[in-house]
Amino acid sequence: MGKLYTVLAALIRGFSQPMTTVWDVPFDGAPAVFCPNHAGAFGPMEICAKFSLRKKLHPWMNDGMMHAGTTPAYVRQDYWWKPGCFWEPLLTRTLPYIAAALIPPILRSVPGVPVYHDNRVVQTFRKSLAYLQAGEHLVIFPEQPDGFQSHGPKLNDGFLHIAPLVYRKLGIALKFYPVFIDRKNRVMRVGPPAPYDPAVPITGQSEKIMNIIRAGIQSPPSYT
Numbered sequence: 001m002g003k004l005y006t007v008l009a010a011l012i013r014g015f016s017q018p019m020t021t022v023w024d025v026p027f028d029g030a031p032a033v034f035c036p037n038h039a040g041a042f043g044p045m046e047i048c049a050k051f052s053l054r055k056k057l058h059p060w061m062n063d064g065m066m067h068a069g070t071t072p073a074y075v076r077q078d079y080w081w082k083p084g085c086f087w088e089p090l091l092t093r094t095l096p097y098i099a100a101a102l103i104p105p106i107l108r109s110v111p112g113v114p115v116y117h118d119n120r121v122v123q124t125f126r127k128s129l130a131y132l133q134a135g136e137h138l139v140i141f142p143e144q145p146d147g148f149q150s151h152g153p154k155l156n157d158g159f160l161h162i163a164p165l166v167y168r169k170l171g172i173a174l175k176f177y178p179v180f181i182d183r184k185n186r187v188m189r190v191g192p193p194a195p196y197d198p199a200v201p202i203t204g205q206s207e208k209i210m211n212i213i214r215a216g217i218q219s220p221p222s223y224t
Contacts, residue, residue: 002109012049019183021052023190031132031172032193033159036179037217038143043181047139048110051179051188058131059139060124060159063114066107072096113138128162133170138162142213155214160206163196173198176209178216191216 034057036047048054064070075096081088113127128138142155163174175193182189194212197205 002111004106005109005111008106009049009054012045017186019046019050019181019186019188021050021188021190025192027053027190030175031135031137031166031170033138033140033162033174033176034179034190035140035142035176035213035217036181036188038141039181039183042183043141044139046181046183047179047188053137056136057139058128058136059110059112060115060128060141061107061110061112063116063120066104066114068100068104071100071104075099125162125165129166129169132166132172132174142210143217155210157206157210160196160202160209164198164202167196167198176213178213180217189216 034047034051034053036043038044039046044059048057048059051057062074064074073096076092080095080099081091085091113124113131115121115124131138140159142157142159144154144156160176163176166172166174174196176196177193178191180187180189180191192212194209196202196209
């Protein structure tokens with residue numbers, strides 16, 4: 001864990017409102033994958049700084065945002081500003097490069113997992129396996145941005161392929177926990193998990209798992 005990440009997480013906890021982690025079912029402590037909603041730009045910060053298991057969390061992070069040379073292109077395609085707004089010409093010439101100077105050093109200090117979209121994806125799975133083997137947990141944000149400050153109903157599901165690999169290598173049947181980050185009520189609500197069944201091909205259960213995750217992160221929870 002890098003010093004920069006440690007300091008920033010402490011500052012977030014010290015200068016923002018606390019959040020409570022609420023579990024719908026008791027957590028068994030086994031290595032798991034937590035799948036939160038993105039909550040705009042704040043979800044990753046909230047869960048890494050304030051989740052009850054934060055010391056054992058390792059987020060998946062887009063490798064393209066971890067290097068100054070590739071960050072500007074990702075910022076431009078990731079809806080950081082409203083397309084067609086008055087300030088767009090200025091923002092497109094400045095904000096991507098400000099982000100490229102600030103964000104990569106922070107992400108490289110995070111004890112996370114770089115996510116690649118080419119044949120280097122094997123490195124993503126290898127590092128994930130190492131963390132899970134050490135008894136720790138992954139954080140994966142499945143939502144796909146589809147506009148300014150918006151995420152669509154379709155979720156990315158490629159990360160589910162880690163489940164059969166983990167079972168083959170470690171003998172662990174992963175559980176995927178949906179986490180609803182509710183910034184209004186200052187709660188992170190962990191829903192009942194979607195368990196991986198080693199007896200069923202992942203293609204035959206991916207829809208069921210994703211439906212459980214979707215219900216847990218896209219529907220505001222009730223606290224009554």
